[in-house]
Amino acid sequence: MKLRKRISWLMGTLQRSLFPKLEESWNGPLTEKEKQLVSILELVQVERFIPKSSDTQWMGRKLRERESIARSFVAKSVCGYPFTSSLIEALKTTQSLRKICGFEKASRIPSESTFSRAFAEFADSGLGERVHEALVDRSLKTGLVGHISRDATAIEAREKPVKKPPKQKPPRRKRGRRAKGEHQHKEAKRLERQLHQSAEQALNELPVVCDVGTKKNSKGYKVSWIGYKFHADVNDVGLPISVAMTSASLHDSQVAIPLMKISTSRVIYFYDVMDSAYDAGPIYELSRSLGHVPIIDKNSRGKDIVPMAPHEASRYKERSVVERFNSRLKEEFGGRNIMVRGAQKVKMHLMFGVVAIFADHLLKLAT
Numbered sequence: 001m002k003l004r005k006r007i008s009w010l011m012g013t014l015q016r017s018l019f020p021k022l023e024e025s026w027n028g029p030l031t032e033k034e035k036q037l038v039s040i041l042e043l044v045q046v047e048r049f050i051p052k053s054s055d056t057q058w059m060g061r062k063l064r065e066r067e068s069i070a071r072s073f074v075a076k077s078v079c080g081y082p083f084t085s086s087l088i089e090a091l092k093t094t095q096s097l098r099k100i101c102g103f104e105k106a107s108r109i110p111s112e113s114t115f116s117r118a119f120a121e122f123a124d125s126g127l128g129e130r131v132h133e134a135l136v137d138r139s140l141k142t143g144l145v146g147h148i149s150r151d152a153t154a155i156e157a158r159e160k161p162v163k164k165p166p167k168q169k170p171p172r173r174k175r176g177r178r179a180k181g182e183h184q185h186k187e188a189k190r191l192e193r194q195l196h197q198s199a200e201q202a203l204n205e206l207p208v209v210c211d212v213g214t215k216k217n218s219k220g221y222k223v224s225w226i227g228y229k230f231h232a233d234v235n236d237v238g239l240p241i242s243v244a245m246t247s248a249s250l251h252d253s254q255v256a257i258p259l260m261k262i263s264t265s266r267v268i269y270f271y272d273v274m275d276s277a278y279d280a281g282p283i284y285e286l287s288r289s290l291g292h293v294p295i296i297d298k299n300s301r302g303k304d305i306v307p308m309a310p311h312e313a314s315r316y317k318e319r320s321v322v323e324r325f326n327s328r329l330k331e332e333f334g335g336r337n338i339m340v341r342g343a344q345k346v347k348m349h350l351m352f353g354v355v356a357i358f359a360d361h362l363l364k365l366a367t
Contacts, residue, residue, distance in 0.1 A: 008366045018042075022096075034096055036360065037078050041100065043359035046070045049130050068102030069110065069118040070127070075101055077334045077352040078360075084115050084339075123344040128351020135358050136241055136266050145235045145269035148292075149319040150259060150278065152252045153326040154213060155245070155350070157227035159341045162209040164249075191282040194257040199265075202258040206246050208343040213248025228343065230329070230350055231255040233263045234322040238361050240354055241266055245347045252277040257286055264290050271295055273319045329353050 018038065019030060030038070047067035072087060075097065081087040091098045092106045103109050110118075122128070194202040214224045231244045231252070242262040244255050256278050263269065272287045272294045279299040287294035295312050298305040308316060329335040333353030340349055 022099075028096070030096060033079060034100060036363075037075055037097075038100055039363050040078055040356055040359040041071055041074060043362060044074060044131060044135065044355050046074055046127070046131055046355070047102075049127055049134070065102070066118055066121070069115060070122065072101045072115070073119065073122070073352050074356055077356045080332070080334065082337050082339070084112055084119075088112055088115065119340070119348065120345065123342075123348035128348050128355065131355050132240070132243070132351060132358065133266070135355060136239075139358075139362060140235070140239065140241070140267050143267070145241075145267045147236050147271040147273050147315065147318040148233050148241060148260075148263050148267075148269050149235075149273045149322040150231070150233050150256060151275065151319070151322040151326065152229045152231040152255065152277075153330070153335075154215065154225050154248065155228040155230050155335065155338065155346065156225045157210050157338050157341070157346060159210050159226075161211045161226050164211065190254055191257065191280055195282055195286055197258075199258040199261040202261075203244060203255075206244075206254060207250060208245060209247050210343070211247045211249045227338070228346060230326075230335070231259060232322060232325060233259050234325045235267070235269070236318060236321065237365060238321045238325055239358055240325060243351075243354055245343065245350065253280050253283065256280075256283050260286055260290065260292075264292075271315060271318075273316060275319065276300075325357065328357055333357055 019035060022030060022038070047070060050066045050070050072091060075081075076084070076087045079087075079090070079097075081090060088109060091101060091103060091109050098106065098109070190205070193205075197205075208228070210227055212224055212226055213229060214222055217223050225248060227248050229246050229248050229250060229252070231246065232240050233242045234240050242259050244259060246255060256274065260272065260283075270292060272283075272292050274283070274294070274296045276297040276299040279296050283296070284294050295308075295315050297308070297316065307313075326335075329350070333356050335350060335353055338346055338349060340346055
């Protein structure tokens with residue numbers, strides 16, 4: 001309720017004060033899309049996370065202002081511009097959009113190459129993750145969350161997949177019975193190692209290169225794609241709490257434990273809701289050790305399974321929020337339109353969409 005009151009207050013302030021002043025100074029009404037963009041930018045405040053040029057550079061030619069470029073990339077995600085060139089063209093021809101993003105004159109808009117360099121800087125500095133974490137902390141830190149729904153979605157990329165090195169055969173064991181007291185050494189599996197690792201250590205072990213992924217679609221047919229997987233933890237009302245990106249070939253379950261640890265550090269919640277891809281012992285173990293109740297669809301593995309209890313099946317329906325989030329990211333906020341290459345840049349492109357969805361969903365909750 002406190003969050004809803006804060007957002008309602010912000011929306012009232014925008015409607016009563018900011019929008020009329022903008023329309024008066026620009027000699028024209030704002031479109032609904034422009035009002036949406038202004039509201040999202042006011043919530044996200046991406047410019048607060050951009051260091052000033054004077055703070056980071058003291059020799060040579062001064063860098064162009066990065067705050068306006070960052071706001072422009074959020075606008076690109078919200079307005080659905082497919083290319084940076086089309087974003088720049090819109091900034092030059094639409095006065096209201098240009099001023100919303102922070103450019104006073106069309107002549108002050110940097111070239112496409114400058115936009116590209118700035119985007120690479122944002123990706124290297126982890127701008128998207130920092131903005132998203134601050135949004136979650138500012139909006140949800142003091143509240144309680146009922147369910148966290150976890151899932152992954154395919155992200156198609158326009159780059160060549162990296163060839164996997166051939167698997168090394170394990171050394172052959174000596175024939176015959178083992179000597180008395182000799183024990184076979186078994187290397188711990190990744191999920192077992194993740195139980196004792198920090199979230200950052202676990203994520204650093206996961207592959208993030210572009211490769212080929214395969215999964216079954218809703219009709220039961222296998223489909224393949226070249227690119228990545230985007231993993232998300234989403235709360236009851238559809239707000240993304242934590243996200244990660246990996247190679248397309250990585251199994252969904254390999255990201256559950258680090259995401260669970262990140263989400264637990266950001267919000268207080270009670271239920272972990274996941275599909276059958278996450279049906280693994282270490283995931284149950286960690287969920288219970290953190291004080292959560294795991295509600296995971298059983299993977300039959302060719303055997304008969306006991307169906308969920310009615311109360312579990314009812315809570316499992318909450319998982320639809322993460323599917324709606326994945327759909328919005330792809331259909332409305334640029335997730336299907338990846339024009340950059342390399343894992344860092346692809347994730348930065350997606351993170352602009354994530355923070356825009358977060359802010360947009362908060363505004364919808366308020367209204």
